[in-house]
Amino acid sequence: MLLSLRDVIKTYPASSAAVLRGVSLDLGRGEMLALTGESGSGKSTLLHLIGGLDTADEGVVAVDGIDLTPLDDAGRAAIRRGKVGVIFQQFNLIPSLTVAANIAFQARLASRHDKERDEGLIDRLGLREHLHKYPEQLSGGQQQRVAIARTLAPQPDLVLADEPTGNLDEATADTVLTVLQDLVAQTGAGLILVTHSQRLAARLPRRLHLQGGRLA
Numbered sequence: 001m002l003l004s005l006r007d008v009i010k011t012y013p014a015s016s017a018a019v020l021r022g023v024s025l026d027l028g029r030g031e032m033l034a035l036t037g038e039s040g041s042g043k044s045t046l047l048h049l050i051g052g053l054d055t056a057d058e059g060v061v062a063v064d065g066i067d068l069t070p071l072d073d074a075g076r077a078a079i080r081r082g083k084v085g086v087i088f089q090q091f092n093l094i095p096s097l098t099v100a101a102n103i104a105f106q107a108r109l110a111s112r113h114d115k116e117r118d119e120g121l122i123d124r125l126g127l128r129e130h131l132h133k134y135p136e137q138l139s140g141g142q143q144q145r146v147a148i149a150r151t152l153a154p155q156p157d158l159v160l161a162d163e164p165t166g167n168l169d170e171a172t173a174d175t176v177l178t179v180l181q182d183l184v185a186q187t188g189a190g191l192i193l194v195t196h197s198q199r200l201a202a203r204l205p206r207r208l209h210l211q212g213g214r215l216a
């Protein structure tokens with residue numbers, strides 16, 4: 001199983017109530033899942049645990065059969081670098097690097113850089129004419145396409161997208177999600193898309209809702 005969560009519990013030190021109160025989930029390769037839930041329901045928290053950016057208090061978070069919970073920061077970072085790619089609402093591009101350098105950045109860090117794969121992503125995402133520009137010279141939709149290329153360049157097994165189209169207008173959001181879905185489908189990776197939009201969630205084959213700290 002690509003991703004396996006078992007009875008995951010997470011409480012933040014500052015708060016008394018648990019945000020996640022026993023979350024279990026299996027996701028296979030090639031599966032695409034939309035995750036919805038009200039603001040504050042814990043969607044980002046769950047993605048952070050899956051991406052190894054934070055740890056669960058109890059339960060199992062296993063990526064490709066490796067439980068992240070007992071690992072230290074370096075161990076979790078090593079797993080994330082190779083297997084898990086994250087796309088954020090805010091794009092998080094590096095302002096001092098060109099589009100081309102942004103796209104190659106994470107793949108180089110993970111020693112998984114492949115020029116041919118970059119070229120394919122650049123063409124598929126319509127970024128060729130922008131390669132030598134800097135992020136601030138691009139529109140929001142263009143910046144998010146760069147962020148998608150950067151995340152997919154190392155060919156992750158699991159792609160986590162946290163409101164990736166939240167800053168885009170409806171038409172641009174639709175286009176960006178279509179390209180993301182096509183590209184993920186081509187690589188056979190798994191996808192978890194967090195979204196507030198029922199319209200976008202409906203486009204994915206599997207949907208789960210986070211409420212009261214549990215998935216339904």
Ligand SMILES: Nc1ncnc2c1ncn2[C@@H]1O[C@H](COP(=O)(O)OP(=O)(O)OP(=O)(O)O)[C@@H](O)[C@H]1O
Pocket residue numbers: 012013014015019037038039040041042043044045046
């Ligand atoms: N680092 C933190 N320290 C303390 N509390 C936190 C932290 N991060 C999140 N929380 C709290 O945990 C709860 C869940 O937050 P989270 O960001 O996971 O929700 P969300 O469903 O992603 O919300 P949104 O849709 O608004 O992005 C919220 O009550 C939030 O205030």
